Amino acid sequence: MGSIEGIIILSASHQPILHSNFLHPLPNYPLLHADQLSSRLESSASTKDEAPISWTEGVPRAGDVVSEDDEASERESRGDDDASLADGVAYEASEGDGDSASCHVEHNGLRLVATFSKHVDPMLPLSFLSSLVANLQSYLGSPLTEDAVRDNFDTVYQVMEEMLDESGQPLTTEFNALRDIVREPSWVSKVASKMGSAGMPGMGSTLAPPPLVSPIPWRRPTSASRYTTNELYIDIEETLCGTFARSPVSSTQPIEARPLAPLKLRGIIKGKAKLNGTPDLLLRLNNPSMLREARLHPCIRIKRWKKEGVLSFVPPDGEFDLVETNIEASVGALDKKLPLRLHCERRQEEKQQTTFKITLMATVAEAVDNIEVIFGVTDASASIETTTSGVSSEDKAGAGTFHYDPKRGVARWSVARFSRGQRPLSLTGTVTSDTNPCLSTAVTSRFAVPLSSIAGLKVTGLDITADSAYRPYKGVRNTVKGDIDWRW
Known part of the structure; x- marks a missing residue:
């Protein structure tokens, strides 16, 4: 291997x-x-x-590189008295x-x-x-x-x-x-590493105590993990992924773009545990059959998952990804469930100038948060001037912020929140450079809709089946996210 x-x-x-x-x-x-x-x-x-x-x-x-000792032995067996290699290694050419x-x-x-x-x-x-x-x-x-x-x-x-x-x-x-093996960095350890243990008396013994070994790899030793409150949080994130074709343009208004292939719905069940002792948890889902090609955390008992469709596990300390999966949802075409749509246009006005316009349109009643619209510019010498429309002059924050990083060739438009009741929000810009500016073939949009679900996947039960000397606070929430490419 x-x-x-x-x-x-x-x-x-x-x-x-x-x-x-x-x-x-x-x-x-x-x-x-x-x-x-x-x-x-x-x-x-x-x-x-x-x-x-x-x-x-x-x-x-690695087999084509021989050490100085091996080369010397080989020369000695041949009777060759040439000087030894200066670099200590030699490369033998091969096919x-x-x-x-x-x-x-x-x-x-x-x-x-x-x-x-x-x-x-x-x-x-x-x-x-x-x-x-x-x-x-x-x-x-x-x-x-x-x-x-x-x-x-x-x-x-x-x-x-x-x-x-x-x-x-x-x-x-x-x-x-x-x-428990590698200490987390702190200002004390940084100072000590620069001054040396001799520069700070007694620091050598406090920076590296002997590690404590836990019988469960994903949990800290019981003596090292003591929480003042027992809390457990579960997040179910559904992410829409796919690529849309270029938006057709009619004489009156833009026509909605269609996906190049059916959209995918990917899911991840995240957890955050602050539980004392060694708790044994049982998590039930309303429809576990919609989870396809699931990647399970090592803490999950696979046999019970396959037989009963429940997640039985001893949770890791802190944040962890419990399940990563594709979700097979019977909700019709997923592109009809898309919370946010984009209409993207670009046009080369002159040899050294390209204009573009990106319009956001919300399609759900809930507010769409943390919107990011990203595209690439290949010419590092390019400059971009932008304006926004669709918001009042008093609500400048609603237009978001635009940032262009010429070093990485990435342009990013960030909008904190956008809802269906608002007018379509547009970003219009001009890219100018000494050469012909070239934009990426697609615009990437990312967003989040909190407290929402497309597939309807829910947690129906979350219980502690062992070490139940306490009743922890439990919280569960759903979030819909998007990672969509739009051709223009």
């Missing part, structure tokens, strides 16, 4: 920030992968165009060049890369990188930023080393197990 050779973290400018210890003996092996991935990202019109899995050309396999690959995920401008040179199921490194991002956010805050990684280099490096063992296999991926 293959293994993960190591992890590299790239900045928003696609430059290496740090990397873990690598199994490969070639010293510059991580940089070979980083340089080629950086070149591909720079040449892509959009970072989304780069596949998450790619081959790396001209990178030797196997290029038999190396990498997986990468993007988060808030950062790009995390995992490399491998043997036959590996790509889901292994991709799942590992997702766990790494989640754990680093738990340590350094969400969303993970480049400054946070640079300021907490020691913590990031320790987390990577504890999550991946010496053979390249995932080891400790649960945050509640990691936090």
Whole structure:
């Protein structure tokens, strides 16, 4: 079975920030992968165009690299008295060049890369990188930023080393197990790490107490997790995903765009537990059969889920994702349930100028929150001027805010809240550059409708079946979200 050779973290400018210890003996092996991935990202019109899995050309396999001792022994057996290698490693050319690959995920401008040179199921490194991002956010805050990684280099490096063992296999991926091995950063630890333990008397013994091992990996030791109040929260999030075709334009008014393929409804059941002891929970859903291809947290008893359709588990401490799934809802065409619709137009007025107009239209009675409309601009020298219409002059906040990041080539229009009773809200802009400005082929919209559900998935029961010396506060809520691309 293959293994993960190591992890590299790239900045928003696609430059290496740090990397873990690598199994490969070639010293510059991580940089070979980083340089080629950086070149591909720079040449892509959009970072989304780069596949998450790619081959790396001209990178030797570990078996093609021999150490100085092995080379010296081989020369001695041949009677060759040439001087030893200066670099300590040598590369033997073979036809196997290029038999190396990498997986990468993007988060808030950062790009995390995992490399491998043997036959590996790509889901292994991709799942590992997702766990790494989640754990680093738990340590350094969400969303993970480049400054946070640079300021907490020691913590990031320790987390990577504890999550991946010496053979390249995932080891400790649960945050509640990691936090007892790698201390969370604080101002005291930062000062101590810069001054050294000798600079602060008695600090060496307080910064790294012996870890406590819990028999349940996703829960902290009982002596380490004591809460003043016992609370349990469950969130059911339904996310509409899909792509709409370009909006037809009639002589009188725009015609609603149609999806290129049926929309998908993805669901995630999240939890947040602050419960003392070792509680055993039982969660019942009104219609568990609508959950398809469910990805379950390791805490769930799979046999009981398959047999009875209930979620029986000992919950992790803190926040966790209990179930990720596709939802098969019998509610007709999902595009008719879309809470927010966009009408997008763009036109090239001159060689160096492009105009665009994006219009928001709410289709549900509930207010739509946290709206983000995102599109890309390939020319870094471009400038964008925008105006909004559809709101009164007194309600400037209702028009939202527009921000263009030329370094990343991303334009973002953010609207805090929009409801059906409002007039359609429009953003009109002009993109000007020294060359022909090119916009991305689609506009991405993201939004949330709190206390709402499309599929009608609900929690019908949430009980503690063991360690019931207390009655915790329990809260459940539903949210509809959207991640839709609109062609223009």
